[in-house]
Amino acid sequence: MSVLLAVQGLTKSFGGVRALDGCSFEVAEGSVTALIGPNGSGKTTAFNVITGYQPADAGSLAFRGRPVRRPDPCRLQRLGLSRTFQQARVFPGLTAAENVILGRNEPWHALLRRRVAGPDRRRAEALLGEFGLAAHADTAAGRLSYGQRKLLELASVLMAEPALVLLDEPAAGINPVMVKTIEDHIRRMHARGVTFLVVEHEMKFVMRLCDPVIVLDRGRPIACDAPRKVQNDPRVLDAYLGD
Amino acid sequence: MLPLIASQHWQVNLLVFTVMYAGLAAAWNLLGGYAGYPALGHTAFFGVGAYAMAIGTIHLGVGAGYRPFLLIAPIAVGTAVVVLPIARLLLRTRAAAFAVLTITLLFMVQTLAYNIRSLTGGSSGLIVPIAPFPVATFERPFYYAMAALLALTLAVCWVVRTSKLGLALNAVRDDEDRARGLGVQTELVKLVAFAVSAGLFAAFGAVWAYYVGFLYPGFAIDPLLALGAVLMAFLGGRRALWGPVVGAALIGPAQQYFAYRFGASQLYLLAYAALFLLVIYLLPEGIVPTLARRLGRLRPGSGPGKAVRDQVATGSIFSAGDLG
Numbered sequence: 001m002s003v004l005l006a007v008q009g010l011t012k013s014f015g016g017v018r019a020l021d022g023c024s025f026e027v028a029e030g031s032v033t034a035l036i037g038p039n040g041s042g043k044t045t046a047f048n049v050i051t052g053y054q055p056a057d058a059g060s061l062a063f064r065g066r067p068v069r070r071p072d073p074c075r076l077q078r079l080g081l082s083r084t085f086q087q088a089r090v091f092p093g094l095t096a097a098e099n100v101i102l103g104r105n106e107p108w109h110a111l112l113r114r115r116v117a118g119p120d121r122r123r124a125e126a127l128l129g130e131f132g133l134a135a136h137a138d139t140a141a142g143r144l145s146y147g148q149r150k151l152l153e154l155a156s157v158l159m160a161e162p163a164l165v166l167l168d169e170p171a172a173g174i175n176p177v178m179v180k181t182i183e184d185h186i187r188r189m190h191a192r193g194v195t196f197l198v199v200e201h202e203m204k205f206v207m208r209l210c211d212p213v214i215v216l217d218r219g220r221p222i223a224c225d226a227p228r229k230v231q232n233d234p235r236v237l238d239a240y241l242g243d
Numbered sequence: 244m245l246p247l248i249a250s251q252h253w254q255v256n257l258l259v260f261t262v263m264y265a266g267l268a269a270a271w272n273l274l275g276g277y278a279g280y281p282a283l284g285h286t287a288f289f290g291v292g293a294y295a296m297a298i299g300t301i302h303l304g305v306g307a308g309y310r311p312f313l314l315i316a317p318i319a320v321g322t323a324v325v326v327l328p329i330a331r332l333l334l335r336t337r338a339a340a341f342a343v344l345t346i347t348l349l350f351m352v353q354t355l356a357y358n359i360r361s362l363t364g365g366s367s368g369l370i371v372p373i374a375p376f377p378v379a380t381f382e383r384p385f386y387y388a389m390a391a392l393l394a395l396t397l398a399v400c401w402v403v404r405t406s407k408l409g410l411a412l413n414a415v416r417d418d419e420d421r422a423r424g425l426g427v428q429t430e431l432v433k434l435v436a437f438a439v440s441a442g443l444f445a446a447f448g449a450v451w452a453y454y455v456g457f458l459y460p461g462f463a464i465d466p467l468l469a470l471g472a473v474l475m476a477f478l479g480g481r482r483a484l485w486g487p488v489v490g491a492a493l494i495g496p497a498q499q500y501f502a503y504r505f506g507a508s509q510l511y512l513l514a515y516a517a518l519f520l521l522v523i524y525l526l527p528e529g530i531v532p533t534l535a536r537r538l539g540r541l542r543p544g545s546g547p548g549k550a551v552r553d554q555v556a557t558g559s560i561f562s563a564g565d566l567g
Contacts, residue, residue, distance in 0.1 A: 083424055
């Protein structure tokens, strides 16, 4: 399998805290890679830096074999790299259908086309249907339940058919049934060829879904292996349980 | 139609100003409402338009009568273009920082108007040649010009609302960072909204200058003008096409009356502040969306009402969400 995303020596400090410290890892095309680690190990910072929400102090990034200088969220999304956020972020004042339609990569000259054109609407409805949200197409996203918002966020990210999706705690804050639903959706999308990089604390979820598992500690990877091996790695146990 | 509504000079004068404010509020709404960027210094662009009109008629020899009206379009387009680099800079900030910077811009423009005496006459002001219209119907051409500009502004608003541009602006309003991550061209749409909004303010300023005939910096670049427009948009409802117009229809005449009765004491400013607080507290969505929902024109369970109330309750009505 080829390397879809390669991170090399990523470093990011906040004041005196080194959130990322020469962090390097790779995400293979077609994998569901997990990024785990104790609180404060730099997982979300890694996401923010990779997707261009925060500038890195040092390090480089390559996506689909091409170096990405000065990553920018909008440009990366158009290259095929998208992300979700920890707290299901949707556009509360817009309908679910509009939320999904925003995920399409529109060229600038399409800005004066109709807000919700027929083909857009049909695609949005089909996608919302896949996520069990068809009945809520015209509901304001702010009125959906938290679980539904998580599904909507995922659906809108997938609208542009990205190559790689970074999921920031997809199983956090939702009930076990919804966790299973989200997991099924990830599997379904994975079967269609989407690669995932997942930050998650819910270990059972990670162990079921992901391979390989990268363990971060103090801003750098200390292990990268199959889930079963990572579970028994003394360095990993030490990072989670040690002093 | 106009003579049926009003024939007295003071009545038509009131209409001219109310229609102007309706247009200003709607133009402000493009950026302040649809995109949620709390611009408080749009008076600067109004002033630029006003001075451009005055200087155009005095120095460029455009001619008298209806001919100065020909200047409106180039003034609007010119302002929209010139404002682009400034807008680009300002739009790097958000929420309160953006509001403060726009106010700063306003006072910078005002200071320039005081100091570039060769063009603006400084604090002694400029006198625009009086339009040679018949005294009995002097205000009418200005009323029609303002009404045409209001119609144009509403048409622009309608196009924006029903296009992908409006959808992208609304996404910026709701969560700009996530919009960027979804591939929405946030920079571009914000710039367009800013420039169009500023250009329209300049157009209204140009007509206003020709109408009042006299300008000096504190008058042509009065912070309260844009603040009034903001208040009207809030009262009428920023999410409705007609919201700003309804707000202007209510506040415009009241404002003229207050200024006329209490103008010297500036007590009317207190009334402004009180009204603003009441609107935020009692009608956070504004009159038009609230009425529309009461009348059941929006499907129950759909409108954005709850989301807006939540934003108001948490004080985040203008602020963008932080990074997760």
